Amino acid sequence: MTRIRVINPNTARAMTAVIGGAARAVAAPSTVVTAVNPAMGPESIESHYDEALAVPGLLAEIAAGEREGVDGYVIACFGDPGLDAARELASGPVVGVAQAAMHAATLVGRGFSVVTTLSRTTGRAWDLARRYGFGEACLGVHACDIPVLALDDPGSGARETVAALCAEAVAADGADAVVLGCAGMAAFAGEVAGRIGVPVVEGVAAAVKLVESLVALGLRTSTRGEYAPPGPKRYSGILGDFTVPPS
Amino acid sequence: MTRIRVINPNTARAMTAVIGGAARAVAAPSTVVTAVNPAMGPESIESHYDEALAVPGLLAEIAAGEREGVDGYVIACFGDPGLDAARELASGPVVGVAQAAMHAATLVGRGFSVVTTLSRTTGRAWDLARRYGFGEACLGVHACDIPVLALDDPGSGARETVAALCAEAVAADGADAVVLGCAGMAAFAGEVAGRIGVPVVEGVAAAVKLVESLVALGLRTSTRGEYAPPGPKRYSGILGDFTVPPS
Amino acid sequence: MTRIRVINPNTARAMTAVIGGAARAVAAPSTVVTAVNPAMGPESIESHYDEALAVPGLLAEIAAGEREGVDGYVIACFGDPGLDAARELASGPVVGVAQAAMHAATLVGRGFSVVTTLSRTTGRAWDLARRYGFGEACLGVHACDIPVLALDDPGSGARETVAALCAEAVAADGADAVVLGCAGMAAFAGEVAGRIGVPVVEGVAAAVKLVESLVALGLRTSTRGEYAPPGPKRYSGILGDFTVPPS
Amino acid sequence: MTRIRVINPNTARAMTAVIGGAARAVAAPSTVVTAVNPAMGPESIESHYDEALAVPGLLAEIAAGEREGVDGYVIACFGDPGLDAARELASGPVVGVAQAAMHAATLVGRGFSVVTTLSRTTGRAWDLARRYGFGEACLGVHACDIPVLALDDPGSGARETVAALCAEAVAADGADAVVLGCAGMAAFAGEVAGRIGVPVVEGVAAAVKLVESLVALGLRTSTRGEYAPPGPKRYSGILGDFTVPPS
Amino acid sequence: MTRIRVINPNTARAMTAVIGGAARAVAAPSTVVTAVNPAMGPESIESHYDEALAVPGLLAEIAAGEREGVDGYVIACFGDPGLDAARELASGPVVGVAQAAMHAATLVGRGFSVVTTLSRTTGRAWDLARRYGFGEACLGVHACDIPVLALDDPGSGARETVAALCAEAVAADGADAVVLGCAGMAAFAGEVAGRIGVPVVEGVAAAVKLVESLVALGLRTSTRGEYAPPGPKRYSGILGDFTVPPS
Amino acid sequence: MTRIRVINPNTARAMTAVIGGAARAVAAPSTVVTAVNPAMGPESIESHYDEALAVPGLLAEIAAGEREGVDGYVIACFGDPGLDAARELASGPVVGVAQAAMHAATLVGRGFSVVTTLSRTTGRAWDLARRYGFGEACLGVHACDIPVLALDDPGSGARETVAALCAEAVAADGADAVVLGCAGMAAFAGEVAGRIGVPVVEGVAAAVKLVESLVALGLRTSTRGEYAPPGPKRYSGILGDFTVPPS
Known part of the structure; x- marks a missing residue:
C-alpha cells in the first residue's frame, strides 16, 4: 500500500x-x-x-x-x-503539480503551451519552466483571467473558455501538447483533450x-x-x- | 492490463x-x-x-x-x-531509458552525475541531457570503460568498479543523485545505492x-x-x- | 529625506x-x-x-x-x-542583498566568486544568480561551513576563515571579484578586500x-x-x- | 586533386x-x-x-x-x-548541408530564417540549429509544405512559392539572411537571392x-x-x- | 565630494x-x-x-x-x-548607460522593452543585453527610426513618437518596464513614464x-x-x- | 581571380x-x-x-x-x-581569425580548447566563443603568457611551450581539437598537431x-x-x- x-x-x-x-x-x-x-x-x-x-x-x-x-x-x-x-x-x-505536468508533457510532445488563470501568474509559470529545465519546451503561457475559485462554478463558463484558449494557444505557439496551469482545472483535462485533439496534461493526476x-x-x-x-x-x-x- | x-x-x-x-x-x-x-x-x-x-x-x-x-x-x-x-x-x-532516468533523478535531487560505460559515449549523454532540458541538472558524465557485454560477467568486477566510480562522481560533481548510464547496469542500482547513500536511478525501471x-x-x-x-x-x-x- | x-x-x-x-x-x-x-x-x-x-x-x-x-x-x-x-x-x-551584491559585482569585474556559510545553501545561491541573469558571471559558490550565528563571535575565527576562503575561491574560479554570501558577514568586507586585493562586495551596503x-x-x-x-x-x-x- | x-x-x-x-x-x-x-x-x-x-x-x-x-x-x-x-x-x-548552410549564414548576417519543405520537419531544423550553436542566430523556421520530390517539378510552382515564403520569413523574423532547408532546393538559391535582396545560403554548395x-x-x-x-x-x-x- | x-x-x-x-x-x-x-x-x-x-x-x-x-x-x-x-x-x-538602464530596469520589473533610435542598432542592444546577463529580461527592442541629432529638435515630434512606441512595445512584449535606448532621450523619461504608467528607465541618470x-x-x-x-x-x-x- | x-x-x-x-x-x-x-x-x-x-x-x-x-x-x-x-x-x-578557427574546429571535433597568449585576454576569447554560438563547444581557454611579439623569437621557446600547453589543455578539458588563439602562432599549427595527435586549427589559414x-x-x-x-x-x-x- x-x-x-x-x-x-x-x-x-x-x-x-x-x-x-x-x-x-x-x-x-x-x-x-x-x-x-x-x-x-x-x-x-x-x-x-x-x-x-x-x-x-x-x-x-x-x-x-x-x-x-x-x-x-x-x-x-x-x-x-x-x-x-x-x-x-x-x-x-x-x-x-506544475513540475509533474511539465515533465509529463515533454514525454508526449515536442513543446507545450500552458493555460493558466490570472495574467499576473504567467511570470511564475515561466520561472518554474526554466527552473525544471523546460525553458525551451515551454512555448507559451496564456491566461484566461478567471479567478481560481470561479473555475468550478458551472455558471462561469470556465470549461468552455479554457478549452477555447487551449485551442488558440496551441495554434499560436506551434505546440503539440497543453499543460493546464491550475489545480482548480483538475476536472477539465478529459473534456479539453477531446475538443482540441492534442494531449492535455493536468498536474494533479x-x-x-x-x-x-x-x-x-x-x-x-x-x-x-x-x-x-x-x-x-x-x-x-x-x-x-x-x-x-x-x- | x-x-x-x-x-x-x-x-x-x-x-x-x-x-x-x-x-x-x-x-x-x-x-x-x-x-x-x-x-x-x-x-x-x-x-x-x-x-x-x-x-x-x-x-x-x-x-x-x-x-x-x-x-x-x-x-x-x-x-x-x-x-x-x-x-x-x-x-x-x-x-x-536515459530520458526516464534523468527525469526521475531531477525529481529526487538537485543535480545528478551520470556513470556510463565507455568514454567515447560521454558526449552522447551530454547531448541527451541538453535535449531533455537537463543541461544544468547534469553535473558530470563519467565512464568506467568496461565494455557493455562485460558488465554482467561476475568475474569482471563491474559492480564494484561502478559503485566506486559513482561515489567518486558524486563527490567530484557535488551531485546528490546518480544516474546509471547503461541498460546493462539494470541490476546494479540497489547495491550501488546502498553503498553510496544517495538515490541511484536506473533507467529501465x-x-x-x-x-x-x-x-x-x-x-x-x-x-x-x-x-x-x-x-x-x-x-x-x-x-x-x-x-x-x-x- | x-x-x-x-x-x-x-x-x-x-x-x-x-x-x-x-x-x-x-x-x-x-x-x-x-x-x-x-x-x-x-x-x-x-x-x-x-x-x-x-x-x-x-x-x-x-x-x-x-x-x-x-x-x-x-x-x-x-x-x-x-x-x-x-x-x-x-x-x-x-x-x-544577494541581488544587490551580484549586480554590483558585475559592474566592477568580469566574474565573481560567492563565499557563503553552509554548503547546503550553495544551490540557492546558484538559483538566484541564474534568476538575476548572472549564471555566467557567477563562477563559483563556496561554503565556509560556519553557522550564521557564529559569524560575529570573535572566538570563531570567522573573519580569518572567510578571508582565506575568498582568496582560494578567486584563484580556483579565475574570478576578479568576490561576493560575500551572508548578511552576517556585513562587517567583513573591508578587511577581506584589504587582504585579497580584489573588490569584495557585501550585499547589505x-x-x-x-x-x-x-x-x-x-x-x-x-x-x-x-x-x-x-x-x-x-x-x-x-x-x-x-x-x-x-x- | x-x-x-x-x-x-x-x-x-x-x-x-x-x-x-x-x-x-x-x-x-x-x-x-x-x-x-x-x-x-x-x-x-x-x-x-x-x-x-x-x-x-x-x-x-x-x-x-x-x-x-x-x-x-x-x-x-x-x-x-x-x-x-x-x-x-x-x-x-x-x-x-544544414550544418554548412547555418555556418555560412552566420558569416554573412546577424540572423537567418530557414525555409524548409514540410511543417513536421521544423522541429528537426531547430534541433540542429541548437546542436551547432546557432540557437540564437536562427530566428525562424518556415515550411512551404511542398513534398520533397515535387520541388523539381516545373509544374509545381515550387520556386515561386519558396521565393515568396523566403521574403515573408525575412520580414517576419527580422532576419538578414536565408537558409534553404532542403537539398532538393539546391538549384533555387540564385533565383531566390535575386528576388529578395538578402544572402540566400544553399547547403549543398x-x-x-x-x-x-x-x-x-x-x-x-x-x-x-x-x-x-x-x-x-x-x-x-x-x-x-x-x-x-x-x- | x-x-x-x-x-x-x-x-x-x-x-x-x-x-x-x-x-x-x-x-x-x-x-x-x-x-x-x-x-x-x-x-x-x-x-x-x-x-x-x-x-x-x-x-x-x-x-x-x-x-x-x-x-x-x-x-x-x-x-x-x-x-x-x-x-x-x-x-x-x-x-x-545601456548597462545602467538595464540593471535598474531589472530591479523594478520582470521584463523590459528597449525603445531606441535606428533599426540598424537593435542588434547591438540585444548583444549588450545578453552580455550583461539580461537576455531573458529583455523582451523586445524597438526602433523609432528618428536620427539621433533630431531627437531634441522640438519640431521633430520625437517625444510623442517615442512615447507612443513605448506604449506599443510594452503591450506587444508583455513588459512591465521600459528602457530608453539612446542618451539623446535623456530628457524624455519623466514625460514618457507619466503617459504610459510603467517605470521608464533612462540610462544617463x-x-x-x-x-x-x-x-x-x-x-x-x-x-x-x-x-x-x-x-x-x-x-x-x-x-x-x-x-x-x-x- | x-x-x-x-x-x-x-x-x-x-x-x-x-x-x-x-x-x-x-x-x-x-x-x-x-x-x-x-x-x-x-x-x-x-x-x-x-x-x-x-x-x-x-x-x-x-x-x-x-x-x-x-x-x-x-x-x-x-x-x-x-x-x-x-x-x-x-x-x-x-x-x-577567432571566428574562422572556432567554426572550423566545430566541424572536426566535439569540443575545442583555445590556447592563447596572455591571461588577461582569456575573457575576450570566451566572449567571442559565446557571440559566435560556441559557448558550449569551447571547453577551456588557456594562456601561455608569452608576449605576442616574442612568439616568433626562436630563442623564446614559444613553440615548445605552446605545444606542451595544448597537450595539457586537451587532457584537462576533455577536448578533441585545439584552436590556436593568436595570429602570431600562424606558423605553429603543423608542428603542434604532429605532437599532440588532435586537429589543431589556426585562424589565419x-x-x-x-x-x-x-x-x-x-x-x-x-x-x-x-x-x-x-x-x-x-x-x-x-x-x-x-x-x-x-x-
Missing part, C-alpha cells in the same frame, strides 16, 4: 474535494490518497503574496503527514509553493502517478546536501510551533 | 533477459512486460555507428508491437536510439514506471505535427520491408 | 544590529535607515525550511513599513526570501545604495501585471492578520 | 543529379565531385522514421568511399542524418566549399574520443554486412 | 548639454558632474563604424579624467562603446547613481586579470598620443 | 609577414593574398585598450581595399577587432579558406539592416579622414 497525501495549499475545501477526486481517479488500486488543506493561510492563491503565505500551512501538513507515515506528497497548486522546503521535511518524495512511480522505484529525495532535514532551530511568535527541536 | 514492450536494441539476448528482469521487478501487478531484441543489427551499442544501425531493428520491433496491440514502449539503451522515429510509429507512449504512468493518464504521443505517423513511402533494397503503404 | 527599512528576516537581534551598522555606514546623509527584524519566525536562516518560514515575518515588516511611509526596503538575508511577494506589497522599491539610487531616480516596482498589489483575500488561522481587505 | 563524395541519403536518382550539379557548380577546378545515393532505404526523407532509415544506406556509401580513397563527404539532406556515425567511419571530414576548405587545411575529424573509428562488432540479420571485423 | 565625468562619445555639443543636464538632475549634492565630449570622431553614433571610431576620443577623455582625479565615469551612448577599454584605463568605476553608489561602496574595477591597466606599448601615426610609456 | 586582403591590425611588420605566409600557404592557386598592416595604432594587441585603438587603422585598410576592388577580408588578430564595423564598410565578406568559400558561393555580408553601409557623417579632429560624405 502506498499512502500519498495531496495537499491543496489554500483553505478552500471545495477545491480540495475536486483535487482529491482527480487524484483518486488515476491512482493505482494499491494507493491510498488523502487530500487535505491547511487550516491557516489564504483561501486561494493568486499572487506571490498568497503563494508565500500558503507555505507555512503546507509545511504543517507535511509535518503531520510525516507523523502519520505518508509515503509521498503532491503539492496541488500550479506555483509549486514551498517545494524545496517540503523536500527537506519529508522523508518520501514530494512533487509539485500527473503528480500522483509520478509519486507512485518514485515510491515503487524506492527513490526518496536525496539527503546529501541541499535537501538534508533542517537542523534544530528555535522559532518565535505565532510560528513557534515550527521550532525544530534538537534530535 | 497494460502491455509494455521493453526493447533492447542490440542483439545480445542475455542482456535482454537482465533488462526484462529489471523491468518486471518494478512493474505494477496489472502490467505485462515483454522484453525483446531485434534479429538484426549490432550485438552491443558502443559508438554512434552502432547506435544508428540499431535503429532499423528497433523500429521493426515497434512495428511488431503495434500489430500486437502494445500500449507503450521502453527503448532500453542509454543513448535512446531512434526515439523520435519510434514515437512516429507507435500509437502509445515511447520512453528512452524508471522508464517502465513512466510508461505505466502515461498510459494510466491516457496520454499518448501527440500526433499534431512532428510526431504524426509517417506518410506512405516506398523503401528499397534490404530495407524494403520498411515501406509504408498508402493507408 | 529617504527612509530605507533594512529587514533582517530572522529574529536574531544582534545580527540586526550588525546589519544596521553596515547599512548606516554607507547611507547618504539624507537617508534614514531603520534596521528591524520580525517578532515571528526562525532565529537564523540555514535551510529552505527556515527561509520559507521567515517570509511571513518579513511581509509583516513590509506592511508595517508601508503604514509608516517607508520609501524603500532591503531584504537582508542572502537567499533574498520573499522578494517577489514583498514587491507586490511595497509601493517603493525592494532589493535583496550594496542594497542600501541601490535602493537610494532607485528612489532618487523616481523608480518604483512596476504595478503592471506580476507585481500589482495583491487583491482582496481572506486569510485563516494564525495567519488571519495577513487578510487583504477589499479596498 | 580533392575527391569529394556528395551523398544524397534517399534513393531518388533525379534528386541526386540535381544535387550533384549544384555541388559541381561551386567546386574548385582541382576538386572531383561524385554524387551518389544508396541502393537501400526511403525514396525521400520527410519524417524521423525516413531519416533514421536513411542512415544505413548512407553509411554503406561512406564505407564504399573509404575503400575508394575519398577525401571528404557531404551529407546532402537537411536533417544531416547519420552525421556522427559517418564521422566515426570516414577518415576525412564529413559535413552536413556551402558544404562542398567547407569540405574543400577542411581538406586544404589538413583537418580531419578528430579521432580522440567520441569520433574514433568504431571498434570490432558482430552485426546480424539483414545488417550483417555492417559487421566491423577485428583490425 | 565625488567627481563624476559623463562622456558623450560623439562631438555634438548640444547633446552633451542635454546629457549633462540629465546627469546633474539626479546627482547627489556632494557629487560634481562634468559633461564632456571628445574633439575627435563622429558627430553622432548610428552604426558600428561610428561606434568603433568614437572610442579613441572617449579614451582620450578618460585619460584626461585620470590626470584630473575623476572618481568615476559614465559612457553616455547606448551602445556602451569602449567600455572594456575604458575600465582598463580608469582607476575608478566606469558604467555605460541611472548610470550617475550607479557610479555614485560604487564610489560610496569603495568599489573600483578589479585589476586582477582582464581589467589590469594596459602595459607599456608604442603607438604610431595619428594615434601616437595613445602610447603607453613604461611606468 | 579572388583578391583577399589579410589585415594584421597592429603595426608589427614582421608579424604581418608571418601572417601573410600562413595565408598564402593554404590559398587556392586563383587567390591573390595581400597581407597588410595599418600605419597607425599599437605595435601589438594585448589588452582591450590596444584592441579598441587598432580598429581605426583596420578600418582605414578596409577602406583602401574597397578602393582597390578587394573581394574579401581577413582580420588577423584573435580578438576579431572591429569585425562588425568592417562588415559595414566592405562590400565583400569579412571573417575574423582557416579564415582565408572561409573567405574564398564565401566568395565562390557568391555570398556577401547582408546589407539588410545592421550591416548596411554607414550613412553620411562628419568626423572631426585627427579622425577627420573617416568622414563619410553624402553619396
Whole structure:
C-alpha cells in the first residue's frame, strides 16, 4: 500500500474535494490518497503574496503527514509553493503539480503551451519552466483571467473558455501538447483533450502517478546536501510551533 | 492490463533477459512486460555507428508491437536510439531509458552525475541531457570503460568498479543523485545505492514506471505535427520491408 | 529625506544590529535607515525550511513599513526570501542583498566568486544568480561551513576563515571579484578586500545604495501585471492578520 | 586533386543529379565531385522514421568511399542524418548541408530564417540549429509544405512559392539572411537571392566549399574520443554486412 | 565630494548639454558632474563604424579624467562603446548607460522593452543585453527610426513618437518596464513614464547613481586579470598620443 | 581571380609577414593574398585598450581595399577587432581569425580548447566563443603568457611551450581539437598537431579558406539592416579622414 497525501495549499475545501477526486481517479488500486488543506493561510492563491503565505500551512501538513507515515506528497497548486522546503521535511518524495505536468508533457510532445488563470501568474509559470529545465519546451503561457475559485462554478463558463484558449494557444505557439496551469482545472483535462485533439496534461493526476512511480522505484529525495532535514532551530511568535527541536 | 514492450536494441539476448528482469521487478501487478531484441543489427551499442544501425531493428520491433496491440514502449539503451522515429510509429507512449532516468533523478535531487560505460559515449549523454532540458541538472558524465557485454560477467568486477566510480562522481560533481548510464547496469542500482547513500536511478525501471504512468493518464504521443505517423513511402533494397503503404 | 527599512528576516537581534551598522555606514546623509527584524519566525536562516518560514515575518515588516511611509526596503538575508511577494506589497522599491551584491559585482569585474556559510545553501545561491541573469558571471559558490550565528563571535575565527576562503575561491574560479554570501558577514568586507586585493562586495551596503539610487531616480516596482498589489483575500488561522481587505 | 563524395541519403536518382550539379557548380577546378545515393532505404526523407532509415544506406556509401580513397563527404539532406556515425567511419571530414548552410549564414548576417519543405520537419531544423550553436542566430523556421520530390517539378510552382515564403520569413523574423532547408532546393538559391535582396545560403554548395576548405587545411575529424573509428562488432540479420571485423 | 565625468562619445555639443543636464538632475549634492565630449570622431553614433571610431576620443577623455582625479565615469551612448577599454584605463568605476538602464530596469520589473533610435542598432542592444546577463529580461527592442541629432529638435515630434512606441512595445512584449535606448532621450523619461504608467528607465541618470553608489561602496574595477591597466606599448601615426610609456 | 586582403591590425611588420605566409600557404592557386598592416595604432594587441585603438587603422585598410576592388577580408588578430564595423564598410565578406578557427574546429571535433597568449585576454576569447554560438563547444581557454611579439623569437621557446600547453589543455578539458588563439602562432599549427595527435586549427589559414568559400558561393555580408553601409557623417579632429560624405 502506498499512502500519498495531496495537499491543496489554500483553505478552500471545495477545491480540495475536486483535487482529491482527480487524484483518486488515476491512482493505482494499491494507493491510498488523502487530500487535505491547511487550516491557516489564504483561501486561494493568486499572487506571490498568497503563494508565500500558503507555505507555512503546507509545511504543517507535511509535518503531520510525516507523523502519520505518508509515503509521498503532491503539492496541488500550479506555483509549486514551498517545494524545496517540503523536500527537506519529508522523508518520501514530494512533487509539485506544475513540475509533474511539465515533465509529463515533454514525454508526449515536442513543446507545450500552458493555460493558466490570472495574467499576473504567467511570470511564475515561466520561472518554474526554466527552473525544471523546460525553458525551451515551454512555448507559451496564456491566461484566461478567471479567478481560481470561479473555475468550478458551472455558471462561469470556465470549461468552455479554457478549452477555447487551449485551442488558440496551441495554434499560436506551434505546440503539440497543453499543460493546464491550475489545480482548480483538475476536472477539465478529459473534456479539453477531446475538443482540441492534442494531449492535455493536468498536474494533479500527473503528480500522483509520478509519486507512485518514485515510491515503487524506492527513490526518496536525496539527503546529501541541499535537501538534508533542517537542523534544530528555535522559532518565535505565532510560528513557534515550527521550532525544530534538537534530535 | 497494460502491455509494455521493453526493447533492447542490440542483439545480445542475455542482456535482454537482465533488462526484462529489471523491468518486471518494478512493474505494477496489472502490467505485462515483454522484453525483446531485434534479429538484426549490432550485438552491443558502443559508438554512434552502432547506435544508428540499431535503429532499423528497433523500429521493426515497434512495428511488431503495434500489430500486437502494445500500449507503450521502453527503448532500453542509454543513448535512446531512434526515439523520435519510434514515437512516429507507435500509437502509445515511447520512453528512452536515459530520458526516464534523468527525469526521475531531477525529481529526487538537485543535480545528478551520470556513470556510463565507455568514454567515447560521454558526449552522447551530454547531448541527451541538453535535449531533455537537463543541461544544468547534469553535473558530470563519467565512464568506467568496461565494455557493455562485460558488465554482467561476475568475474569482471563491474559492480564494484561502478559503485566506486559513482561515489567518486558524486563527490567530484557535488551531485546528490546518480544516474546509471547503461541498460546493462539494470541490476546494479540497489547495491550501488546502498553503498553510496544517495538515490541511484536506473533507467529501465524508471522508464517502465513512466510508461505505466502515461498510459494510466491516457496520454499518448501527440500526433499534431512532428510526431504524426509517417506518410506512405516506398523503401528499397534490404530495407524494403520498411515501406509504408498508402493507408 | 529617504527612509530605507533594512529587514533582517530572522529574529536574531544582534545580527540586526550588525546589519544596521553596515547599512548606516554607507547611507547618504539624507537617508534614514531603520534596521528591524520580525517578532515571528526562525532565529537564523540555514535551510529552505527556515527561509520559507521567515517570509511571513518579513511581509509583516513590509506592511508595517508601508503604514509608516517607508520609501524603500532591503531584504537582508542572502537567499533574498520573499522578494517577489514583498514587491507586490511595497509601493517603493525592494532589493535583496544577494541581488544587490551580484549586480554590483558585475559592474566592477568580469566574474565573481560567492563565499557563503553552509554548503547546503550553495544551490540557492546558484538559483538566484541564474534568476538575476548572472549564471555566467557567477563562477563559483563556496561554503565556509560556519553557522550564521557564529559569524560575529570573535572566538570563531570567522573573519580569518572567510578571508582565506575568498582568496582560494578567486584563484580556483579565475574570478576578479568576490561576493560575500551572508548578511552576517556585513562587517567583513573591508578587511577581506584589504587582504585579497580584489573588490569584495557585501550585499547589505550594496542594497542600501541601490535602493537610494532607485528612489532618487523616481523608480518604483512596476504595478503592471506580476507585481500589482495583491487583491482582496481572506486569510485563516494564525495567519488571519495577513487578510487583504477589499479596498 | 580533392575527391569529394556528395551523398544524397534517399534513393531518388533525379534528386541526386540535381544535387550533384549544384555541388559541381561551386567546386574548385582541382576538386572531383561524385554524387551518389544508396541502393537501400526511403525514396525521400520527410519524417524521423525516413531519416533514421536513411542512415544505413548512407553509411554503406561512406564505407564504399573509404575503400575508394575519398577525401571528404557531404551529407546532402537537411536533417544531416547519420552525421556522427559517418564521422566515426570516414577518415576525412564529413559535413552536413544544414550544418554548412547555418555556418555560412552566420558569416554573412546577424540572423537567418530557414525555409524548409514540410511543417513536421521544423522541429528537426531547430534541433540542429541548437546542436551547432546557432540557437540564437536562427530566428525562424518556415515550411512551404511542398513534398520533397515535387520541388523539381516545373509544374509545381515550387520556386515561386519558396521565393515568396523566403521574403515573408525575412520580414517576419527580422532576419538578414536565408537558409534553404532542403537539398532538393539546391538549384533555387540564385533565383531566390535575386528576388529578395538578402544572402540566400544553399547547403549543398556551402558544404562542398567547407569540405574543400577542411581538406586544404589538413583537418580531419578528430579521432580522440567520441569520433574514433568504431571498434570490432558482430552485426546480424539483414545488417550483417555492417559487421566491423577485428583490425 | 565625488567627481563624476559623463562622456558623450560623439562631438555634438548640444547633446552633451542635454546629457549633462540629465546627469546633474539626479546627482547627489556632494557629487560634481562634468559633461564632456571628445574633439575627435563622429558627430553622432548610428552604426558600428561610428561606434568603433568614437572610442579613441572617449579614451582620450578618460585619460584626461585620470590626470584630473575623476572618481568615476559614465559612457553616455547606448551602445556602451569602449567600455572594456575604458575600465582598463580608469582607476575608478566606469558604467555605460545601456548597462545602467538595464540593471535598474531589472530591479523594478520582470521584463523590459528597449525603445531606441535606428533599426540598424537593435542588434547591438540585444548583444549588450545578453552580455550583461539580461537576455531573458529583455523582451523586445524597438526602433523609432528618428536620427539621433533630431531627437531634441522640438519640431521633430520625437517625444510623442517615442512615447507612443513605448506604449506599443510594452503591450506587444508583455513588459512591465521600459528602457530608453539612446542618451539623446535623456530628457524624455519623466514625460514618457507619466503617459504610459510603467517605470521608464533612462540610462544617463541611472548610470550617475550607479557610479555614485560604487564610489560610496569603495568599489573600483578589479585589476586582477582582464581589467589590469594596459602595459607599456608604442603607438604610431595619428594615434601616437595613445602610447603607453613604461611606468 | 579572388583578391583577399589579410589585415594584421597592429603595426608589427614582421608579424604581418608571418601572417601573410600562413595565408598564402593554404590559398587556392586563383587567390591573390595581400597581407597588410595599418600605419597607425599599437605595435601589438594585448589588452582591450590596444584592441579598441587598432580598429581605426583596420578600418582605414578596409577602406583602401574597397578602393582597390578587394573581394574579401581577413582580420588577423584573435580578438576579431572591429569585425562588425568592417562588415559595414566592405562590400565583400569579412571573417575574423577567432571566428574562422572556432567554426572550423566545430566541424572536426566535439569540443575545442583555445590556447592563447596572455591571461588577461582569456575573457575576450570566451566572449567571442559565446557571440559566435560556441559557448558550449569551447571547453577551456588557456594562456601561455608569452608576449605576442616574442612568439616568433626562436630563442623564446614559444613553440615548445605552446605545444606542451595544448597537450595539457586537451587532457584537462576533455577536448578533441585545439584552436590556436593568436595570429602570431600562424606558423605553429603543423608542428603542434604532429605532437599532440588532435586537429589543431589556426585562424589565419582557416579564415582565408572561409573567405574564398564565401566568395565562390557568391555570398556577401547582408546589407539588410545592421550591416548596411554607414550613412553620411562628419568626423572631426585627427579622425577627420573617416568622414563619410553624402553619396
